[in-house]
Amino acid sequence: MFDNIHEECGVFGIYEPQTADVAASAYYALYALQHRGQESCGIAVNDDGIITAHKDVGLVPDVFNRDVLDKLGKGQMAVGHVRYSTTGSSSRTNAQPLVVRHIKGTMALAHNGSLVNAQQLRDKLELSGAIFHTTNDSEVIAYMVTRNRISAGSIEEAVEQTMDDIKGAYSLVIMSPKKLIAARDPQGFRPLVIGELNGSFIFASESCALDSLGAHYVRDVEAGEIVVADKSGLRSIRTHCGQKSSMCVFEFVYFARPDSVIEGASVHLARQRAGAYLALEHPVQADIVVGVPDSGLDAAMGYARQSGIPYGIGFIKNRYVGRTFIQPTQAQRERAVRIKLNVLAANVKGKRVVLIDDSIVRGTTSGKIVALLRDAGACEVHMRISSPPFMNPCYFGTDIDSRDKLIACRMSQEEIAKEIGVDSIGYLSVDNVKKIAEGAKCGFCVGCFNGEYPIEVPAEMPKSCFENKISEGK
Template structure:
């Protein structure tokens, strides 16, 4: 039976912004903030900074393909002078993987200079882009982020300040977005009204920080203040902080996969600690799908907290069964099955003395196409495991995501065309259990969630886009 190439589901981006009121340089803090958000995007990164006490329009930017420590060095950081700036790490879901699409985007327009970094994805990009094309706009990228930036620039001509232009633009765009925007004297954060994408506020002495996750605040020695409210536009200037909640609403739909996989373990999003959420998910799995086994193991790194929760709830001992080679760089999708399997072995190796002769519960966060988990099962059994019972801390992926998460066309999702029993046989497991849809709420308490990749209950109209991914 056919198995599919199975790279991990990826988040679109991470954003970071800082404004030091005392004039402390921003570039180094942006570097460390982006490094802590590297898990949200490894394709490209960049930053743009300006000196709020210097001439308006003095925005300096640098971006490139690769990891943060590959794109930036001390010499480059020294050229990026200024006390206000934003940064971005990217994995592409809209627009090709190229330097042209790296962010932040920097615009020089009639009202001055604007830099923008975006995490998310719009569902009405086509209409918004066509509106701009008809008025003569020439696009330099293929991203929806540029569409947002151009609409802000267009609105700015008719408004008193950039905040009004952003408010008018936010009223037109539909989809998921967390934005950090730098103008020569202001740092602005914007979160979509549903709260699909995370954004938080922190402070270090007299510097204010906006970031996708609280772990980025810790990385620069900042104190977490609060999450940006869904629909909120927050503006930081030398006068302090102002908040606009004209777009805030009572209906929210926080992305469940932030809690299953995307966010870093040491982050807290919208009041939910990520580590605790994943341990609770593992406990729910143990209650729903018990197994007669000797050890519970997790797939590094994402499956380990859920495996810990499964172990604690079931009473089956927890163990580390894989050695992860932390010195392997980025790997790309390989053209042949043999090469794909080799790349998995390069990153992970089984601790044979741990699993030999044991019945194993193997916990992972998801099955997208099936190849990775199948390879791990073969490795465990090759090392002497008597049986491997797979437990997945998310329900089956059945539908694509339109909001900036790389869940592909349903034709590429193994669960869309195969039953759990068929998948169990295809991957070589002795049993297979997925998280129950109704148990997801146990991970996040009262938080309102978007679970559309599991139940097709999209929180907004996606008419005109389904034909691209649902076939």
């Protein structure tokens, strides 16, 4: 419905030495990670080596109820996943975790990210006789791990060998009959954290999932690191560590929940800092600063504090309208914007408004939001964006596709301002977006802004990778 970009998914895993209701723990954690994917979800439970799974299209509370969780049963381990598709269609078949039964036992895998060489690996595997049941690159990883497991001495060695061949973004949680494994690509594109709760070990995409369980944050999985949890405790394999890290900076701008801490930096404070930088780079005379819910709110607070312009609530968001509300016709989509967002007219009527949002992709929804402010009586609207303009596709698990669909590639900033109906527009600079996560123990990927990718990318993205890209109308 909205002109927001989407991130592929969120992953979770828990190792509990004693039999426990690990399915319930996965449920609550996935609920906390729901913002990372709303198309499908799944949980796999391991009880003494027997893995039982349930997954389907829909939100966490729609797919799982108490009866479903009871059928999953109790166990010593669980893996969970929430998905937004960037490769592969949105269907139950492509939902995760992927459960694979092979000669060495059963494995469940949950993946966040996107491989740049998935198609080449898939072609090679199919020529050797492999048969794939999904259209996502997660199955390529699962197939390679199980193939390497035949000759490897352990599941972690198989993961280590697989990491020699796969390229791109991957934060993985893998469950074997006796072990829970977390692995992160050598650039650390996507987040992955370690937690502890009363002797159990937890892996999750964000620290907010740990908070939902009352777990203690231990540390982040390092870029390139493999972490193994089993009856002996935690141990680390670091053969792929040491490369320059390149966390996707959009985790701090938009993807992550504001109450999460990633690589030692607060997401909430990073967004406020982005707003402060925006105020320094693009000052304007105005009466009120408002943010587009939700990720624009923190940046709006930062802009207001830095500029001295009062912060106010500009929009009321209807939180009971889910993705299923998206309608097929343009007229219905436009009405849906008004149902999901409504202007608090008393705060903007007759005022010069600074409107803060995290990004503009195509620009169509931005124009509708500006029109809402105008209709409510705003006399001026000055748009400020807490990220740089999107100029290039993303190959690492974000649905920013070809340049011809990006408004910043087709128009100048003056033309964009005219197109969406604002009096002025200003984007955060590339230099300053790199500075917003103060204290973060990582570098950043900003390839979608400046075209400088941390690893080699394909000359063009395979067509199959864009089956479910930016939702129409964004």
